[in-house]
Amino acid sequence: MAEPVLRVENVRRLFDVSKPWLERVIAREKPQFLRAVDEVSFEIRPGETFALVGESGSGKSTVAKMVVGLLPPSAGAVHFSASMGGDRVRPGAIQMIFQDPYASLNPRWRIRDIIAEPMEALNHPADPAARAARVADLLTLVGLSPLDGEKYPHQFSGGQRQRVAIARALSSEPQFLVCDEPTSALDVSVQAQILNLMRDLQERLGLTYLFISHNLAVVRHMAHRIGVMYLGRLVEVQETEALFAAPRHPYTRLLIDAVPDLEQIGRDRVPVQGEVPSPINPPSGCTFHPRCPLAMEICMREVPAFDGSVACHAAKERAMAGGLTLS
Amino acid sequence: MAADGMAMDPVLSVRNLSLEFVTRRGVLRALNEISFDIARGEVLGVVGESGAGKSLTGTAIIGLIDKPGRLSGGEIWLKGQRIDNIGHDGLRKIRGRRIGMIFQDPLTSLNPLFRVGDQIAETILTHMPVSKAEARTRALALLTEVGIPAPESRIDAYPHEFSGGMRQRVVIALALAAEPDLIIADEPTTALDVSVQAQIITLLKRLCRTRGTSVMLITHDMGVIAETADRVAVMYAGRIVEIGPVADVIRHPKHPYATGLMGAIPALGAKVQRLTQITGAMPRLNAIPAGCAFRPRCTVAIGKCAEAVPPLVPVGATSARCWLHDAQVERSTSHG
Amino acid sequence: MADMPSPATPDDGIDRRSAFARFLDSDLFFAFKSSPVAIVSFIVSVVMIGAALLAPVISTQNPFNPAELNLMEGMTKPGTANEFTGKSFVFGTDPQGRDMYSAVLYGTRVSLLVGAASVLFSATIGVFLGLMAGYLGGRTEAVIMRVADIQLSFPAILIALLVFGVARGIIPPAQQEGATLILLIVAIGLSNWAQYARTVRGSTLIEKGKEYVQAARVIGRSPLVIMVRHILPNVMGPVLVIATINLALAIIEEATLSFLGVGMPPTQPSLGTLIRIGQQFLFSGEWWILFFPAMTLVILALAINMLGDWLRDALNPRLQ
Numbered sequence: 001m002a003e004p005v006l007r008v009e010n011v012r013r014l015f016d017v018s019k020p021w022l023e024r025v026i027a028r029e030k031p032q033f034l035r036a037v038d039e040v041s042f043e044i045r046p047g048e049t050f051a052l053v054g055e056s057g058s059g060k061s062t063v064a065k066m067v068v069g070l071l072p073p074s075a076g077a078v079h080f081s082a083s084m085g086g087d088r089v090r091p092g093a094i095q096m097i098f099q100d101p102y103a104s105l106n107p108r109w110r111i112r113d114i115i116a117e118p119m120e121a122l123n124h125p126a127d128p129a130a131r132a133a134r135v136a137d138l139l140t141l142v143g144l145s146p147l148d149g150e151k152y153p154h155q156f157s158g159g160q161r162q163r164v165a166i167a168r169a170l171s172s173e174p175q176f177l178v179c180d181e182p183t184s185a186l187d188v189s190v191q192a193q194i195l196n197l198m199r200d201l202q203e204r205l206g207l208t209y210l211f212i213s214h215n216l217a218v219v220r221h222m223a224h225r226i227g228v229m230y231l232g233r234l235v236e237v238q239e240t241e242a243l244f245a246a247p248r249h250p251y252t253r254l255l256i257d258a259v260p261d262l263e264q265i266g267r268d269r270v271p272v273q274g275e276v277p278s279p280i281n282p283p284s285g286c287t288f289h290p291r292c293p294l295a296m297e298i299c300m301r302e303v304p305a306f307d308g309s310v311a312c313h314a315a316k317e318r319a320m321a322g323g324l325t326l327s
Numbered sequence: 328m329a330a331d332g333m334a335m336d337p338v339l340s341v342r343n344l345s346l347e348f349v350t351r352r353g354v355l356r357a358l359n360e361i362s363f364d365i366a367r368g369e370v371l372g373v374v375g376e377s378g379a380g381k382s383l384t385g386t387a388i389i390g391l392i393d394k395p396g397r398l399s400g401g402e403i404w405l406k407g408q409r410i411d412n413i414g415h416d417g418l419r420k421i422r423g424r425r426i427g428m429i430f431q432d433p434l435t436s437l438n439p440l441f442r443v444g445d446q447i448a449e450t451i452l453t454h455m456p457v458s459k460a461e462a463r464t465r466a467l468a469l470l471t472e473v474g475i476p477a478p479e480s481r482i483d484a485y486p487h488e489f490s491g492g493m494r495q496r497v498v499i500a501l502a503l504a505a506e507p508d509l510i511i512a513d514e515p516t517t518a519l520d521v522s523v524q525a526q527i528i529t530l531l532k533r534l535c536r537t538r539g540t541s542v543m544l545i546t547h548d549m550g551v552i553a554e555t556a557d558r559v560a561v562m563y564a565g566r567i568v569e570i571g572p573v574a575d576v577i578r579h580p581k582h583p584y585a586t587g588l589m590g591a592i593p594a595l596g597a598k599v600q601r602l603t604q605i606t607g608a609m610p611r612l613n614a615i616p617a618g619c620a621f622r623p624r625c626t627v628a629i630g631k632c633a634e635a636v637p638p639l640v641p642v643g644a645t646s647a648r649c650w651l652h653d654a655q656v657e658r659s660t661s662h663g
Numbered sequence: 664m665a666d667m668p669s670p671a672t673p674d675d676g677i678d679r680r681s682a683f684a685r686f687l688d689s690d691l692f693f694a695f696k697s698s699p700v701a702i703v704s705f706i707v708s709v710v711m712i713g714a715a716l717l718a719p720v721i722s723t724q725n726p727f728n729p730a731e732l733n734l735m736e737g738m739t740k741p742g743t744a745n746e747f748t749g750k751s752f753v754f755g756t757d758p759q760g761r762d763m764y765s766a767v768l769y770g771t772r773v774s775l776l777v778g779a780a781s782v783l784f785s786a787t788i789g790v791f792l793g794l795m796a797g798y799l800g801g802r803t804e805a806v807i808m809r810v811a812d813i814q815l816s817f818p819a820i821l822i823a824l825l826v827f828g829v830a831r832g833i834i835p836p837a838q839q840e841g842a843t844l845i846l847l848i849v850a851i852g853l854s855n856w857a858q859y860a861r862t863v864r865g866s867t868l869i870e871k872g873k874e875y876v877q878a879a880r881v882i883g884r885s886p887l888v889i890m891v892r893h894i895l896p897n898v899m900g901p902v903l904v905i906a907t908i909n910l911a912l913a914i915i916e917e918a919t920l921s922f923l924g925v926g927m928p929p930t931q932p933s934l935g936t937l938i939r940i941g942q943q944f945l946f947s948g949e950w951w952i953l954f955f956p957a958m959t960l961v962i963l964a965l966a967i968n969m970l971g972d973w974l975r976d977a978l979n980p981r982l983q
Contacts, residue, residue, distance in 0.1 A: 055520035055521060055522065056520055068881050069881070070877055070880060070881065091883045092882070092883075094881070095881060095882075096877070096878065096881045098874035098877065098878065099874070100874055103873040103874045103875060104873075104874035104875050104877075104878055105875055106875040106893055106896075106897070107897065108896040108897060117879070117882060117884075118882045121882045121883055121884050121888075122882075122883075157608040157609075158377075158608070159608050160608070165878075168878070172882070187376035187377055187547065187608075187609070188376065188547070188549070188588060188591050188592055189376060189587060189588060189591045189604075189605040189608075190376075190608055191591065192590075192591035192592075192593075192602035192603060192604045192605070193604050193605075193606070195593070195602055196601055196602055196604055199601075214520070214521065215593075216521070216595060217550075217592070217593040217594060217595050218593050220593065220595060221593035221599070221602065244595070254522055255521060255522065256595065257525075258521045258522045258524065258525040259521055259550065259595055260524070260525070260528065260548065260550030260551045260553060260554045260555075261550055261553065261554075261594065261595045261596065262549060262550060262553050262577055262589065262592060262594055263553075263594060263595070263596045264553065264554060265553045265554070265573055265574045265577060265578075266553075266554065266557075266573070266574075267554055268529075268532070269525070269529065270529075271522065271525035271526045271528075271529050272522060272525075273526065275490050275491070275492045275493075275520070275522070275523050276520060276522075351693055
């Protein structure tokens, strides 16, 4: 197997959610920290799409920010392959596509300047004419017209803006793209266009994706491997087909069952009760135990270790007993 | 069930509803000849992409259209009473009493300064001839019904003390408080996590069945519609382009836009290599093309599509606004 | 729809119209056209600013060149012929025979110059500090914003007096008269920066959270580039509003200082200086020496202030 493009090792990220210093001192409170991400490890292989999926508060976007370097990890490390520049990643080798195409393009800039910005920042190519030519190529590549470079973001629809954002991300010739909910602000028909475009680009340019989404159906369509996150921890990692065919963690099963699906017209079901608890004050042991149908006594005390595929006491027990079915 | 409902008097009947915005650049038609019925106990899903006019339809029915918008035609009937021309005071009596509302953000419906129980009781007192004690008892019963755990202690909590899903349950209780005939739910689950969304959908369906309340469920999520609705109206650029029983519209859509939409949704079941792709995007209000608004994005458009807006014609179990089906109808009638 | 007005531009969607043509079609210009207050205050401001700029051309004399003054023409009432020379003066003359109309023109010029320059000065400082505070955060922010808080708790005029007084103490008396103009600009400018800093910090915090700024950070752009090229253009709207309103306030502030005798000297008078001189004659019946400079100041400040108020409302999406 080829060297992974990215190795995330035991990263943790704390956020200070304490009250302002003076208030805290007066009220004699200790500083409060939120564990947005804890003990998360995974690898991404060249050319694959690895997806992180989870509900709000799962920490998936925080992982994305640590991977691109927008946030430093509080503990643990993110390593890149030698072709990416090793631990000091080559500038421009990673790029990011954001959720909201209405906020990710500077409204005061022309499209051509937006797309050329990474080239300008890296001064590569140094020749302005070469940059202009590349902007035109990139616009064509993402399905826009080279003439569109003269326009401003407000003249475009959400889908077209996301194409511009993709063109910008590609302009520094990255190997690796972090996509943070790239289609969740878009309409379905436009989402299909962007997802198709992203797959085409992956094939043509050999890109590797870290794909963050809350939408299981989208993740299933895009990803080769999927990591499921719950309250800052990775609870399961599997190949896409295996994950959907035989989810090992009860939370994964819950998520898959909860997605309303076109195939199941008028289905009645008994949804799992409860909601994601506040990450400021998470439950003890396995944080999923209050909602888990398989919860045992040990789950309340001990955080289950992640064995490379799943972090669940019950799943481990079943694996030892030889069966994997959960229902 | 839907067919029976049609035979009975519908709870809500919208006929040729049009809505326009008067701007300095001219009059923009945001809704065009919207017609549909909702029977007692029926869930009508209204689906469309942003800008299709689905939320505006709901807002128009409850009479909350702000200037520069105005109804420019059509009628809205609620249980045999015309409600589009009864003025502000008349509408205020209907809102909350006979039509309940659920919005995407529960915090827009709840006053952060009042206890949830008091807010529900207040709604009951405003619309129904009951005592204060009775109103509180009913409020408690409602909170129990919508699945708030330990309602006796939660009734005196403030909205911010509830989680997102619980808040939406409170909003549903509030919408049900005056036992309305119809509930308009505008993206009720969009802001919620998927596991909570499943709970709210289940709750809405159960309430609708046990109480016989009709629901107009406005959402962009076809999956939610598939699980919840009896019938579905697909909107595009201010018009209903297809309406019919939910199974027919999802499995055998007749309008090319509906067909494309169903194919564009990634499914959990079978993995497809490529999603169906509709090129382009919904036109802005000031640039809706002449004829069929979907024509520039349509792969099967014919000459006639550029000339005139197609009528909504019955095609099998559903009705679609497409010249292709109109031509078939003409052919079949001339041959038969 | 067929009855929709079609845009005149070619269909590729690229706006080739000139900036002016685009402005004429903008929502801002439309709001302007439909607001009588805005139109009137705009016309008044433009006429007064234009007259001040053209003072050497449209005045009857250079009121501060003693060679052009005729003592015989002193104290002529407005509109009446002088008893010795037969010349008449619309705004009358002062005891030295100075034409008040010309004096007001030149005075407006000085007032506007001080006002505009001090606004530019305080806006530059305020915007820069506000950007730094908002984008860099932490200790930088704490220091800048506390200084701004302290500054805002004192009346602007007091701070201007303080700056002015200190500077006077430092500068040798021989150079003081020449430096007064610069001193006034700096003093008034320094007394007004905090408001810009606060506003810009607030807008910067909002812009900083937007994804286009994160995108620039992922690319590896420096904080300076992000602040100047990305955030600055997006926070200038409110700055424009404050600057317009502050122009009126700065003109009044300058007039106050000059009226108190710490501003422009009588050899290079602003409207405030003219008012100070004029009030000495108020009780002896020569009302016009005070009246015309004072009216000019009131109308100028009012027109600019109303324009600023309108601009604030027009640019505020919540009020539309």
